[in-house]
Amino acid sequence: MNHWPFIIAAYGLTFAATIATSLWAWSSARRAEKRAAELTGRE
Amino acid sequence: MHAFANPRRFLAIAVPLTPWCFWSGVALILVGCWAGLFIAPADYLQGDSFRIMYIHVPAAWLGMGAWVGMTIAAIVQLVWRHPLAAIAGRAVAMPGAVFTAVCLATGSIWGRPTWGIWWRWEDARLVSMLLLLFLYLGYLALARASAARAEAGGISQVTAIFALVGALNLPVIHISVTWLNSLHQGRSITFSGSKIDPSMLWQLGLTVLGFSLWFVAIVLLRMRALLAENRIEARLRRMARG
Numbered sequence: 001m002n003h004w005p006f007i008i009a010a011y012g013l014t015f016a017a018t019i020a021t022s023l024w025a026w027s028s029a030r031r032a033e034k035r036a037a038e039l040t041g042r043e
Numbered sequence: 044m045h046a047f048a049n050p051r052r053f054l055a056i057a058v059p060l061t062p063w064c065f066w067s068g069v070a071l072i073l074v075g076c077w078a079g080l081f082i083a084p085a086d087y088l089q090g091d092s093f094r095i096m097y098i099h100v101p102a103a104w105l106g107m108g109a110w111v112g113m114t115i116a117a118i119v120q121l122v123w124r125h126p127l128a129a130i131a132g133r134a135v136a137m138p139g140a141v142f143t144a145v146c147l148a149t150g151s152i153w154g155r156p157t158w159g160i161w162w163r164w165e166d167a168r169l170v171s172m173l174l175l176l177f178l179y180l181g182y183l184a185l186a187r188a189s190a191a192r193a194e195a196g197g198i199s200q201v202t203a204i205f206a207l208v209g210a211l212n213l214p215v216i217h218i219s220v221t222w223l224n225s226l227h228q229g230r231s232i233t234f235s236g237s238k239i240d241p242s243m244l245w246q247l248g249l250t251v252l253g254f255s256l257w258f259v260a261i262v263l264l265r266m267r268a269l270l271a272e273n274r275i276e277a278r279l280r281r282m283a284r285g
Binding site: 001003004006007009010011013014017018020021022025026028029031032033035036039040 | 065072076080090091092094095098099102137138141142144145148149152153155156257261264265267268269271272274275278279282
């Protein structure tokens with residue numbers, strides 16, 4: 001049995017999850033910090 | 044410890060620390076995975092499929108380690124009533140859940156060429172890890188539901204108690220390969236040494252360290268987001284009052 005399709009699937013899934021989590025964490029922090037800064041200026 | 048619980052002081056450390064942890068983690072992950080895929084020799088018994096270990100073990104480590112972090116945060120929240128501990132617990136939950144799911148998926152993919160099956164319901168290790176994923180989903184749902192009413196970081200004391208009760212599953216996962224019925228191999232790395240050949244081991248050290256640093260960066264980003272959301276909520280309430 002060729003193991004490489006299984007290896008590629010496992011690594012692909014892990015990298016996809018890592019990239020998606022990174023983008024979500026970064027964008028939600030950036031959005032919230034920007035909004036908090038805007039509100040501080042308005043107050 | 045109490046000094047770092049001040050959100051202002053925490054942010055002064057977290058903001059510059061985040062990119063360092065993130066990029067050093069990413070670099071170690073890439074080098075470790077490349078070395079695991081192309082430098083490590085094939086296993087005498089499992090062949091090439093063992094290379095999934097370099098991502099499966101860090102995923103398991105993060106999935107279980109994250110719940111340990113949530114348990115510590117819950118204790119600090121309940122005993123010392125630190126609002127930052129509540130935020131830390133909530134920040135850890137989502138990436139912990141993602142990597143528990145990754146651990147289950149990569150384990151299943153590894154199981155097919157190694158054991159000949161994707162999944163086995165009688166297997167204590169597999170089922171206890173699946174239970175951990177459900178516990179994460181329960182924690183996230185509870186934290187979300189209590190966010191509107193909670194005083195500290197959108198997390199209630201009930202959520203902290205849920206984290207403590209869920210921690211009972213961690214020793215079950217740990218002992219499942221030795222005491223209970225499991226196809227999963229026994230512990231390869233213990234305090235007394237490693238059963239893995241050094242030519243295959245150092246790559247694992249790189250990926251475990253890399254994913255851990257990356258995870259710290261993600262938790263710091265989540266904590267920054269939750270702190271900012273709390274500030275927004277407080278300011279909107281003040282502005283509404285005039």
